[in-house]
Ligand code: HEC
């Protein structure tokens with residue numbers, strides 16, 4: 443062997459062996475990562491898990507994520523990565539909220555992925571704007587921002603029709619006005635700390651501006 447292979451060829455062989463060993467370690471890692479199972483997420487959403495005292499998400503967020511209760515957000519068609527991020531953020535000080543923090547801590551990482559995948563595939567039931575007196579102001583803020591306060595157009599990140607941009611920017615279209623107003627308030631006060639961008643924006647807005655833009659958003663389709 444020693445006579446057949448020069449030291450150069452030997453070191454080459456050793457390098458090749460090392461590469462194939464690390465490649466198989468990589469394959470094992472991929473095989474161990476849980477596969478996202480939207481159907482399991484749907485079952486969890488609809489039934490909860492009695493054994494763990496985990497309530498059914500549907501009881502607050504409505505059939506297919508189309509909540510009919512204004513303080514509980516609609517989740518249907520929300521971007522998968524955004525939903526997953528929120529469920530993780532609820533387990534930390536970034537988004538501490540008594541109800542959701544309790545439930546998010548009960549969910550495994552796999553369940554967070556599964557339920558996010560299922561919700562993102564559910565069809566939206568559109569909402570409606572309700573206040574004729576503020577609709578023009580809301581539209582102006584959403585589309586053009588508030589120049590004198592250095593508030594950027596919401597549309598620049600959340601999209602002209604409020605569908606957001608997957609991965610970075612959540613969908614807002616059709617969301618309950620009360621929920622949207624509440625979140626803007628939480629960003630402003632610093633209670634919700636998971637977006638420096640939104641905190642800066644909310645700090646520049648008055649309550650009336652928040653209400654106007656949130657009502658406009660509720661009617662976006
Ligand atoms: C008792 C009512 C209740 C139950 C049950 C419940 N939620 Fe929530 N959920 C809320 C409320 C209220 C909020 C808004 C929290 C806030 O103000 O930040 C919320 C927020 C969320 C958000 C953030 C949405 C966004 O647009 O940022 C996600 C995601 C979510 N819930 C998923 C779930 C899942 C998944 C389950 C089931 C495991 C569940 N919720 C069960 C009440 C509930």
Ligand code: HEC
Pocket residue numbers: 515527583584593594595596597598599600610611612614622625626636637639640643655656
């Ligand atoms: C520079 C980009 C940017 C702009 C401009 C922007 N947003 Fe956002 N917004 C974000 C990001 C990023 C998030 C997600 C934060 C997170 O990960 O929790 C967000 C989240 C939100 C949420 C929380 C959604 C939910 O389901 O809980 C609301 C409400 C919101 N934005 C409203 C607005 C409004 C109203 C405007 C205009 C006044 C606006 N945003 C402008 C980037 C932006």
